Amino acid sequence: MGYLTDKFFNHTVKARHVTFILTLSKWILWGSIIGIVVGTTSALLINLNDFLTDVREANHFTLFFLPLGGIVIGYIYMYYGKGSRKGNDLILEHIHHGQGEVPLRMGPIVFICTFITHLFGGSTGREGAAIQMGASISEGVNRLLKINKIDRRILIISGVSGGFGSAFGAPIAGTIFGMEAISIGKTKYEALIPCFVASFVGHYVATAWGIQHEHFTIKNIPDINTINLIKVVGLSIIFGFTSVVYSQLRHEIKTLSDKYLKNLMLRAFVGGIILIGLTYLIGSRDYLGRGLPMVERAFEGDVPTFAFLGKIVFTAITMGTGFRGGEVIPLFFMGATLGNTLSTIVGLPTSFLAAVGMIAVFSGAANVPISAFLFSLEIFDGQGMSYFFIACLISFIFSGHHGIYAAQKIYEPKSRMLNLPAGKSIKSIEEDQ
Incomplete structure (x- = not known):
C-alpha cells in the first residue's frame, strides 16, 4: 500500500512539474511573439507620429483639414470598424466577460486613424493606438495557434503590456500596467509571465529599431520632512x-x-x-x-x-x-x-x-x-x-x-x-x- 501511495505521489509531482514547464515555455514563446510584433508596430507608430507632427507644425494650414479628417475616421469606423470603435473599452469587456470579440482589424484601423488625428492637430497621445494594436496582435496569435479560452484572455492582457512598454520605453511599468489597468481591486497575476516577456521584448525591439523615448530631468528633489x-x-x-x-x-x-x-x-x-x-x-x-x-x-x-x-x-x-x-x-x-x-x-x-x-x-x-x-x-x-x-x-x-x-x-x-x-x-x- 505504501509503495502504491509513493508511486502515485511521485507521478502527481512529476505531472505537476511537466505542466509547469510546458505552460511556462508556452507563455514565454507567445509573449515573445507578441513582443516582437508589438515592438515593431510601436516603432513604426512612433516614427510616423513624429514625422506627421513635424509636417503639421511646418504647415499650419493642415489644421483646417481636421474636420475632413474626422469625416474619414467616422466613415472608417462606421463601415469597417466591426465593433472596434469602442477602442480600449472593447478590450476590457472582452477580458472581463468574453464579450465583444477583439477584431483583427482593430490594430490597422486605429493605426491609420491615429495618424489622421495627429497630422491634422487632434489632441491625443499614442498609447491608445499601441494598446489596441497589441490586443489585436495578441488576438491574431490566439487564432493562429488555436489557444484555449483562458489563455486567450491572458495573452490579450500581455498585448496591452507590450503596447504600453514599447510605446513609452518603460518595460517594468508596462508589465504591471496590462494586469492593473483592466480592473480596480484585482490584479491578474496569472498573466505576469507573458506580460513581462511581451513588455520587455516589445521595448527592446522598439529600441532596436532606433526609437529613443522622451526623458525629463528633475533638477532637484526637496528634503523629506x-x-x-x-x-x-x-x-x-x-x-x-x-x-x-x-x-x-x-x-x-x-x-x-x-x-x-x-x-x-x-x-x-x-x-x-x-x-x-x-x-x-x-x-x-x-x-x-x-x-x-x-x-x-x-x-x-x-x-x-x-x-x-x-x-x-x-x-x-x-x-x-x-x-x-x-x-x-x-x-x-x-x-x-x-x-x-x-x-x-x-x-x-x-x-x-x-x-x-x-x-x-x-x-x-x-x-x-x-x-x-x-x-x-x-x-x-x-x-x-x-x-x-x-x-x-x-x-x-x-x-x-x-x-x-x-x-x-x-x-x-x-x-x-x-x-x-x-x-x-x-x-x-x-x-x-
Missing part, C-alpha cells in the same frame, strides 16, 4: 481631482455626442470645427497634438498659468467626438503644467512638482497607482521615489470611481470611504447615480 510631505499630500489630492475633471468632461462629451450626433462622420466633423475655433480663440497651437514640447517647458518653468485647463478641454473634445490616439501623454501635459503653476504657490522646485503632477494625474485618471509609480522610477531614475509613491496612492484614492476607461471593472472599491458596490464597471456606477 513633515512640511514637504504635507504639501505633496495636499497637491496630490488636487492632481487626483484634476484627473476626475478630465475624465468626466471626456465622458460627458462622448455621452452628448452619442445622443445628439449619432452619425460618426458628422460627430467628428463638428469636433474638428470646434477645435479649430478654440485654437484661434485662444491664439495658440500649444494644445494641438501630443503637446510634448509644453511638457518639456513645464520642467523649465515657462508655461501659461492655465495651460492644464486648455489641454483638458482640447483632449476631451478630441476623444469625446471620435478622434483616435491615446490619453496618457495629454495627461502628462495636464499634470506637468499644473505642477508648474502650483510650484510658485507652494514653494517647491518647479521641475520636481511638474514631475509629481505628471505621474499623479496619470495614476488617478487610469487608476493604476503601482504602474504609475514604477513608471516614475524608470523615467526619473528612481529620484524622489518616496514622494512619487505617496502622490500615486493619494491621487488614486481621491479620483474615486472615475477614470478614462469606462469599462474598467471595480472588483473591490478603492476604499470603504467611497461606499461603492463591487463588481460593476465605472460606466455602470456612474449611470446608477
